[in-house]
Amino acid sequence: MVVNFKVFKKCSPNGKITLYIGKRDFVDHITLIDPVDGVILLDSDYLHNRKIFGQIVCSFRYGREEDEVMGLSFQKDLFLASEQIYPPPEKREQNLTKLQERLLKKLGSNAFPFTFTLPPGSPSSVTLQPGSDDQGEPCGVQYYVKIFAGENETDRTHKSTVNLGIRKVQYAPSKQGRQPCTVVRKDFMLSPGELELEATLDKQLYHHGEKIAVNICIRNNSNKIVKKIKAMVQQGVDVVLFQNGQYRATIASLETQEGCPIQPGSTLQKIMYLTPVIESNKDRRGIALDGKLKHEDTNLASSTLLASPDQRDAFGIIVSYTVKVKLYLGALGGELTAELPVVLMHPKPSGKPKILHADSQADVEMFRQDTIDQEC
Known part of the structure; x- marks a missing residue:
């Protein structure tokens, strides 16, 4: 049986170095990250008196490109992995996939393998949605594989450079967490009794595009009147580079007066449904999205899973979601608010990896030079 497998290919501008890689999404399993492995093919002229290096670059843009004046730069590059690929180190272990x-069998003796291991806690690929009048690269965290010729790992004098964008992604855990539930109460200084709001979600973990059911129970033991109920999903973005880089944005909301006003001594129980999707937030600047490859559509950013709270100091952007329920009591009564944390992610793909047989055929996707990073 012949099995086709996908291979991504990109050449340097002078055609001397060609990069082959089997996938562009690399999964963060919290305790470890999928290794980035592939093969480079060198022109015969490049096998003499030259060194070829490979790097995994995490690029964090935290300001608009058009605001970069007088040598100011709003981009930081972090080199998470780096090694010499050619000539290959003598003591390197050959644990080939x-x-x-x-690929080595197909490409011949001028092909050389590489494998990079990303450190645990590396930030996920996230893009902050630009405004309609913004130009240049969007803010966010991007990854790319960089292959270049030089005298050492910091040499940038040669023109033979290949940059190919990749993503570091996380998938939803296989098990649900505890069912989110909270009870909040409000008493009033000059009147007896209290107002009680109980909010419960049907589960903690939701997949993108899934409807969130918010179960609300209101017990009005005060002499105030509840005039309106509002439920919303808020996205929290923490740009850890800045001390005050945290903000929230409402990405789905529903307001209702059904069952209102809730008079003193009354009880109301209802379910409100919310569906946070990118389609209703297309024009919202600063909304966090999953990192993009090429110019394909994406979705709201997945929740960031951390092995420990200490990793919040890592380089990148941390995304979280909260369901908020708010009761409006009028100008004199004020408001009562309940919040519940929720996790929004993609399910882990269920497909099993294909077994590569001797007669497997490669389906090669070729990239133009203008698809990523013009530094070459």
């Missing part, structure tokens, strides 16, 4: 074995 099936894809690398097939």
